[in-house]
Amino acid sequence: MPVECMARVGCAPPYVGEPEELIARAKSYQYILVYQTIGELEDSYDFEGMMEAGQKMNDLTQRVRDELKDEISKDTLLLGAGGCRLCPVCAKREEKPCRFPEKALASLEAYCISVSDLASAGGMKYINGPDTVTYFGAVLFND
Numbered sequence: 001m002p003v004e005c006m007a008r009v010g011c012a013p014p015y016v017g018e019p020e021e022l023i024a025r026a027k028s029y030q031y032i033l034v035y036q037t038i039g040e041l042e043d044s045y046d047f048e049g050m051m052e053a054g055q056k057m058n059d060l061t062q063r064v065r066d067e068l069k070d071e072i073s074k075d076t077l078l079l080g081a082g083g084c085r086l087c088p089v090c091a092k093r094e095e096k097p098c099r100f101p102e103k104a105l106a107s108l109e110a111y112c113i114s115v116s117d118l119a120s121a122g123g124m125k126y127i128n129g130p131d132t133v134t135y136f137g138a139v140l141f142n143d
Helices: 019-027 047-068 115-121
Strands: 031-040 077-080 132-141
Touching (some): 031 115, 047 077, 115 132
């Protein structure tokens, strides 16, 4: 699917850049491959289940990076869901440089991408029923 105007202004991403710069970067790509995971929850208040499902999404994004490493350029942008979740405590919170900049993940939301609009444009469900949580990841790339 072509990347066009999927970005929305108004978010303040920590540590990954200014919204205007992130929007411009996202818009610089021709294509986006969007994927999703659907996590089962005990109930709509299952915060631990939501966090576990988010971790599984970002683990999947890391596996996508590993599997595609010979196919993608270094300019390819991989985006996960929510925070990076790579380290138990982010080095940035300790005012130190990122421990794994080559593996660090930003989220679709950090790049001001409206995930519900993205899901709709891709023919995917944003909400997948009661007691579920849906997370999205993406690979942005050019020819």
